[in-house]
Amino acid sequence: MTTTSTILVILFIILAPVIGGIISGGDRIISAKMQSRVGPPIVQPFYDVLKLMGKENLVVNRYHGDYMICFLIFTIVSGCLFFGGNNLLLVIFALIVAGVFLVLAAYCTNSPYALIGAERELLQMLAAEPMIILSAVGLYVVTGTFDVYGIANCQHIPIIYLPGVFIALTYVLTIKLRKSPFDLSTSHHAHQELVKGLTTEFAGPSLGLFEIAHWYETVLLLAMIFLFFGSYWILGIILAVIIYFIEILIDNINARIKWELMLISAWAVTLILGVGNLMILYFVFHI
Amino acid sequence: MAKRTVIPFGPHHPVLPEPVHLDLVLEDETVVEAIPNVGFIHRGLEMLCKKKPFQDIVLVAERICGICSMIHGVGFSQGVEKVMDIDVPPRAEYLRAFWGELSRVHSHILWLGLAADAIGFESLFMHSWRVREMVLDIFEETTGGRVIFDVCKIGGVRKDIENEILKNRFSQQIDKIEEEYSKLAKVFTEDYTVCHRWSNVGVLTKEDAHKLGAVGPTVRGSGISQDMRTLKYGAYEHLDFEPVVENSCDCYARTVVRVKEVFQSIDLMRQVISKIPDGEVETKVKGTPKGEYFSRVEQPRGEVVYYVKGDGTKNLDRFRVRTPTFANIPPLLQMLGGCDLADVPAIVISIDPCISCTER
Amino acid sequence: MFEEQEVKIIKKENLHSEVQTVIDDDYRLVQMCATKTDKGLDVDYTFDKEYKFLDLRVELPADKLELPSISGISFPAFLYENELHDLFGIKISGIAIDFAGKFYRKDEEAPFNNNTEIQEK
Amino acid sequence: MDWVTFLILFPLIPAVILLFTKSVQLQRVVVLVSSALIILGSVGLACNYMQAGGTYLPISSGFFNGLVILGDIVLALVFLYVCRKLPIKKYWIPLMVVIQYGMVVTADLTGGIPETNRYLYIDNLSIVMALIIGVVGSLIAVYTVGYMQHYHEQHKEIKDRRCTFIAAIYLFFFAMYGIIFSNSITWIYFFWEITTLCSFIMIGYSRKEEAVHNSFRALWMLLLGGLAFSVGIMYAANYCGTIELQKLVTMKQSLVIFPILLLCFAGMNKAAQFPFGGWLLGAMVAPTPSSALLHSSTMVKAGVYLVLRCSPILQGTASGAIVAFIGGTSFVMCSALAISQSKGKPILAYSTIANLGLIVLCAGIGTSFTLWAALLLIIFHAVAKALMFISVGTVDHQTGSQDVEDMHGLVSRMPILTFTMLIGLGGMFLAPFGMLISKWAVIEALAVRNPVYPPIVIFGGSLMLFFWTKWMGTLISVVGKQPPIKAKGIGFDEWLGLGGLSILTIAACVGFPWIGHYWIQPLYGWNPMLSERIEVSVALMLGLMLLPPLIFACRWKRLVHTEPYLSGLNVENKYEYLGSLGAPRRWSFGNYYINKYFSEAKLFKGTIIGTTLLWILMFFMENL
Amino acid sequence: MGYFAKSPWLLHYDGSSCNGCDIEVLACLMPKYDVERFGIINTGNPKHADVFLITGGINTQNIDVVKNIYNQMGEPKVVVAVGTCATSGHFFSECYNIIGGVDKVIPVDVYAPGCAAKPEMIIDAVVKGLGILEEKKKKMSPK
Structure with missing residues (x-):
């Protein structure tokens, strides 16, 4: 580990929740504006989490909180691996492990809505994971390395070669960010058939952990978007912001769709845009 | 084969503003069996007719349901008026129609919002209710209430609206509502994800709709023209309208029916504004009701039946309401069979359930 | 303008055949309700066919509150029949979905057919 | 030579002993001792040969080769014996046996098979396999004794033939070690068919109708692989002039691709690749140890082992x-x-x-x-x-x-x-x-x-x-x-x-x-572990995997226990809620199976047809 | 900690109201009143909620449901009875199946009368509840 990577990892651990929280607060304000409301203050997510931490720790059994802690830790670790400049595939796998812990936490509570939520979360993972891993493959094809720093320092801009992969990634990012139309397993507002889906039984502190982990996850996913711009980091940041704005917009102009359409469309997008993009690179441009 | 999932759906459930309960049996996410249970808010208010004089029952009737309270009042009053042979002044009838149509607009837009919410379309929900507030403003100005108005009484209405205000300000306000609403209507009928969630979901064929006794937009969405306003009660004798009918028999059809009915109601309000005669708004009520009558009026949710029976005392002998949601429960069960879990809220909402009506 | 309403009093024995005739004639069941009278209960079966109103009335003596179910002929009747059972204490046999007195959960047995209520009045 | 011979031949001893041991205690002792010896032998072998690279173990005398020919004949007879009760319309199962053994044995006896003295070969791949067979296999063998005891307590209707079952396991060890150490494809073929026989015995163990049916399905599918194998041997012997696997895989691609493909066919058939997946699914009726041993961790691995051996020829074609x-x-x-x-x-x-x-x-x-x-x-x-x-x-x-x-x-x-x-x-x-x-x-x-x-x-x-x-x-x-x-x-x-x-x-x-x-x-x-970063991250994640048990060991304070959310309808028993009909009803949850898209009815046939076409295409491609 | 007052999450349950108060509760969330300004969210899940808004009187059937939902909320929590029915039962208290106001079943902290209670009233009641929420939190902390 070099000094830079150490600093970056530490910065990630400290700053990611701050940035994630502000992004989430901004999200709520922008959403509110789109609904012609005023919306909460930008630091509202922090109030929420602090409040949740102060609430009584209601549990159905004493284990689900433990799984939530594992979920948080593995989310942070995958972020650390990313900012520490490790292998991108391993980062994604660590993120998958984190996701599995979340699902297990929901399973552990053994409550009907949480169980259905867990199953839906699995469906979401089934829909989203292929494209996320494929985007790492795409980056590898263009830059010749799975190394995060290697990709970030590459001389050209990967997105020029990978527009299809990028769009497809943005598509499944909506699933990962739990945004409408893909907020099947749990949604920000519990006006859905599953009450709060897999978070139904998480109360107080464990829900707080979920929120914090989600902030880390958001930052990590946006950082993956950022990778598509190689060493042009300003462009990357701008585009990451724009992408997030687009996600908010999508969130606000769509009804929640059903799992079948989600699965089919996500796979279709992965196959057509993602794999198609790689095929074209390989067969037409011989990269 | 896989084990089946059995879950309670409601009475406390965030998609349902009101407590209704379904035992859902699922396979994967497909509903294979649904058994309803109503009765969580059964109050037994029909029995109040034995404790309160018949004039006061109008207030009770209005509180059967807070969304269609105006029309409940009208329906009950008409029943008593028929039994007692009271002639309601035409202006009062027109005003009843005006407020009635206004509450239909209010109810339908409210429903559209809830329906959007049931399919997870948060911002559409917000915008629908934003438009609805403009409707409520008229109510608040004319009756003092936002959802419960207490303007209807036996023999007429309690309040009058000045012609000046009605013809100028309100007709402008209605124009504005229509303008804002048309934008929403477009989303409800054309948006891709909205159509995805509603098309071919909760299909109720024309035959089933008739056989199971569906009423209101539910039956009109299945291609049957049935609208109690065609009975020409009250001011509807002088107003022109055609029942809105859609033929695709699914949730989408029921939505489109309601979307179009809002325009229809706006049109009816304009007719009321242009045709409203001058005069008294109430007549004195003398005597006590003796006799019986089934008063049928069209609520936003469909046909409502009031049965009033008086025996000559100040208390009614029997006061009975059959609300549209009650009639729509058997069709609802039909629609739920074989749908997805995700469709359950959309389908339940699609009959515009009003549980407090149903259980009284 | 008030609509014309036809109330036809039928015998309990003929209930099934009468309802069957009406349903076969493409009427739909609008509602069922009961009214307490001096002799017992009047049970109304209300039907509608293209805005034509028809009411079949069965008079039940107070000591024999029993009826056959018509939910086999017209499915929606099951709700009303459960309601009649819960509120008026009419024993109805053969309901399609029988909630067995738990349709409305309430403390009082048959509150609408309760003698104390009448004495109060 | 010593370790290898030991590993190949030793399992025959417990096999014979166990065949005649009825007492559970005695079985247990024999199994424990022989398992320990096999594990030791495998580990010893690994220590000895690991750094050596690929080594041939020459056997000059034709004695062993003669034994293999004899074994082939015996095996053929055994196969024909087990087929004796088959209905006549399934004539093709014994026919396959006759054809393949007819070819191989005739060729062998008439000298149609090229001579060699390099019958055995060992490299790290064999060692990995040997360890899997030795260690994993032995552990399963140990497990089997207890399992079979329970099995017969539970299924009283099934005839107790557990001696045969456990003996078959050791016979199977013998065959597996033979496969992985043999260099001659005729030898591999001999051992290969023994595993088929073991599998057949174990699948049909309970002698229920379904089990017998499935065992014959497995038999004919695996014999089809054997047939391909024998054709491959004949082709290699006649056209490539050698039956040494190591020699074959270093020869010119165009020359040996056909026999190699036939071997791959046999290997993938044994590994239950589509279109032959059916036999492995059917094999699940067998008592669990055989599923664990043959149908997941070792025998099917022999299939992929063979494909791995062939991969130098496949590469790039x-x-x-x-x-x-x-x-x-x-x-x-x-x-x-x-x-x-x-x-x-x-x-x-x-x-x-x-x-x-x-x-x-x-x-x-x-x-x-x-x-x-x-x-x-x-x-x-x-x-x-x-x-x-x-x-x-x-x-x-x-x-x-x-x-x-x-x-x-x-x-x-x-x-x-x-x-x-x-x-x-x-x-x-x-x-x-x-x-x-x-x-x-x-x-x-x-x-x-x-x-x-x-x-x-x-x-x-x-x-x-x-x-x-x-x-x-x-x-x-x-x-x-x-x-x-x-x-x-x-x-x-x-x-x-x-x-x-x-x-x-x-x-x-x-x-x-x-x-x-x-x-x-x-x-x-x-x-790929050479990259320093990866080692770090893998080590990091490994370390983190220790965390969950630690976290679970913590007893958090101030937990307030409550009931699951059941829409407000909780009753005293938390697995029930107040149902619609007014009585408590048990809630339940079934996992998703997505039968709409992934059911056997939807996918199985298509996959079989698709892969069959691919196979045909593959052989066809070679003739182009 | 003052965070409870800054992020109260609502839970709404319809006891046996006529819908009037229910839609007014929802109206509070809508653009015109927009309670999210104060960090208020309608959660719909008792385990996440701090403020329990209950409309309508209590009938024999839903006593258990109301108690159950109340018990599933984590401390600190506040109960707001919205509408006249929830405070006293309104004229429905004369009905055979209505027991009366919410306070017959669970402790109520704030009463918001009105038929139907206006959004302004509801918001006011919730804000009043926030002070109580903070107090309850303080009582909880030393333990």
């Missing part, structure tokens, strides 16, 4: 690409099919085929990258899958069901057994456990090649994630205090098998950087 594609198809399709299953053993069977498919995919591509990954996959899959099988077998015995749905909340009822299952499940798909690491290596290896293969691995992997997590979640649902299971208790042998395999799974996971470094790198000359 169109046929190799198609082999890879067939493997990939099996991988994706079986992963999808596994989602639709709710019974434990079919899930494991499908995932076995899927993982073997992944290995075949790697072997078909045949670069050092993919071979590295393939070998790791073999190791991890063997340990984790064997563990899963015997855990499921134990659960089946204790609870009377192997349905995943019935395992709901198993953690509350049998915590330790659940823990071993969790290790097995984790080993199957979670990072940093082996399978995922290998999958990562596969993706990394394939990303360079061609954009066709990575999506196959990625999609298959995601499908696997779905059904494994589903299973894992079902296990760990906490259902609170349950009435204790009327357990007959899990015996010492069973715990030994379960515990040993759990430790092995973890050990393989912890030790794989070394495995990669010391075993596989010398073999294939490449090790």
